[in-house]
Amino acid sequence: MRGAETNAETNAGAPGADSVRRLLSDDGRRLLAQLPPYDPDRVLSVTDRLRADGHAPDLVAAALTQSALRAKATAKFGAAAAGMFFTADGLEQATRPQIAAGHAQRFVDAEVDTVFDLGCGIGSDAEAFAAAGLRVHAVDLDPATAAIAAANAPSAVVEVADATTVSIPSDAAVWLDPARRTRGVADVTGRTRRTFRLDELLPSWEFVTALGASGRAVGTKLSPSFPLSALPPEASAQWVSYGGEVLECAVWFGPLADAHRVSARLVDASSASNDVVVHTDSVAPSADSIDDVDTYLYEADRAVVRAGVTAALTDAVGGVELSPGLGHVSTDQRIDVGFARRFRVLETMPFNQKALRSWLRLRRIGRVTVKKRGVTFDDATFRRDLKLKGSDHALLLVTRLAETQVVLVLDPDD
Numbered sequence: 170m171r172g173a174e175t176n177a178e179t180n181a182g183a184p185g186a187d188s189v190r191r192l193l194s195d196d197g198r199r200l201l202a203q204l205p206p207y208d209p210d211r212v213l214s215v216t217d218r219l220r221a222d223g224h225a226p227d228l229v230a231a232a233l234t235q236s237a238l239r240a241k242a243t244a245k246f247g248a249a250a251a252g253m254f255f256t257a258d259g260l261e262q263a264t265r266p267q268i269a270a271g272h273a274q275r276f277v278d279a280e281v282d283t284v285f286d287l288g289c290g291i292g293s294d295a296e297a298f299a300a301a302g303l304r305v306h307a308v309d310l311d312p313a314t315a316a317i318a319a320a321n322a323p324s325a326v327v328e329v330a331d332a333t334t335v336s337i338p339s340d341a342a343v344w345l346d347p348a349r350r351t352r353g354v355a356d357v358t359g360r361t362r363r364t365f366r367l368d369e370l371l372p373s374w375e376f377v378t379a380l381g382a383s384g385r386a387v388g389t390k391l392s393p394s395f396p397l398s399a400l401p402p403e404a405s406a407q408w409v410s411y412g413g414e415v416l417e418c419a420v421w422f423g424p425l426a427d428a429h430r431v432s433a434r435l436v437d438a439s440s441a442s443n444d445v446v447v448h449t450d451s452v453a454p455s456a457d458s459i460d461d462v463d464t465y466l467y468e469a470d471r472a473v474v475r476a477g478v479t480a481a482l483t484d485a486v487g488g489v490e491l492s493p494g495l496g497h498v499s500t501d502q503r504i505d506v507g508f509a510r511r512f513r514v515l516e517t518m519p520f521n522q523k524a525l526r527s528w529l530r531l532r533r534i535g536r537v538t539v540k541k542r543g544v545t546f547d548d549a550t551f552r553r554d555l556k557l558k559g560s561d562h563a564l565l566l567v568t569r570l571a572e573t574q575v576v577l578v579l580d581p582d583d
């Protein structure tokens with residue numbers, strides 16, 4: 170690993186570079202390998218035992234913290250977490266490996282040879298690039314984080330530097346996953362505060378767009394709340410979901426940009442080749458009245474809604490969107506769509522709590538699951554006023570339709 174030994178501006182709550190280096194040493198790795206599976210109730214007894222065995226208290230503390238992070242990281246990295254290194258911030262910000270594999274594939278498809286990962290964090294994207302056969306030059310400002318990236322992505326060249334000062338060969342591609350954290354500002358847990366503002370990215374949005382405008386192959390990972398109005402004319406944006414949750418908006422420049430300005434990607438847990446990509450040139454037709462609600466209701470994946478490509482769903486099922494931009498489409502056609510859930514519509518009524526209460530009472534419905542889209546009300550008050558009695562369950566969608574509020578009673582049909 171190249172670069173500066175110390176850095177004045179380290180992440181709040183992050184381990185120091187020395188502590189990380191000790192953990193990454195042979196002694197540290199041996200100690201980590203000896204630890205039992207992480208159990209918060211056994212931390213004190215394990216600490217006492219390791220200290221009694223002669224291990225340095227600071228190394229024991231660092232190893233147990235790492236063990237806790239590895240346990241937490243299993244949710245994102247699966248079994249691989251057990252052999253990886255993390256900081257708390259680094260783990261939260263790291264790209265899921267399934268999504269990182271998709272980023273890497275895009276560079277491979279564009280026949281890129283070398284990627285500069287500017288702000289590599291703990292190296293999840295960097296390792297995915299390396300695993301896809303790309304040469305990787307990873308850079309992070311924070312020495313502890315960079316040391317961890319070097320451990321997690323062993324075939325990458327890792328440098329401690331300010332990304333904005335690194336010289337990049339003209340034929341190299343660039344990946345940026347800017348920190349969405351306010352440096353030095355800790356939240357109540359001691360970790361750096363998250364920001365969703367484009368003007369608070371590190372490295373900055375201006376730096377990213379200037380690199381992109383150069384015509385180079387550049388990709389960047391941004392918050393799902395990225396405003397389409399900020400998308401440079403030469404770039405394309407892709408909202409990415411995993412397990413139904415929108416996790417990022419990736420913006421691509423130069424040879425990496427898509428022909429379609431906006432799209433959605435639903436990432437498959439098993440293989441990037443099974444990802445579903447959705448784009449359209451159509452505009453979704455909207456329902457005119459409650460009478461347009463038909464036998465089926467389709468709920469577009471949230472990445473599709475964020476990307477504003479619900480028209481791909483209305484086209485696929487020959488339906489109408491209940492309310493523009495909310496992603497619910499109704500039709501009489503029962504079709505399997507890889508980017509939407511399907512429900513059978515059991516009842517549709519104007520949103521009137523008294524009428525709904527009678528409807529539910531008559532059917533002895535004692536429990537409801539409520540989905541809300543485009544409407545606001547207090548859940549607790551709503552449930553209390555329904556005065557539910559009975560043992561059956563109903564799924565309700567409360568939403569807007571042509572300026573009125575409606576309730577649909579739904580039955581999952583997928």
Ligand SMILES: C[S@@+](CC[C@H](N)C(=O)[O-])C[C@H]1O[C@@H](n2cnc3c(N)ncnc32)[C@H](O)[C@@H]1O
Nearest residue numbers: 262263264288290291292293294310332346371
């Ligand atoms: C969101 S994280 C990257 C996560 C990474 N893609 C992964 O999957 O593990 C952003 C990183 O950028 C680093 N960073 C912020 N500003 C930087 C700068 N000017 N130069 C280099 N690194 C920077 C932060 O230290 C942080 O580790």
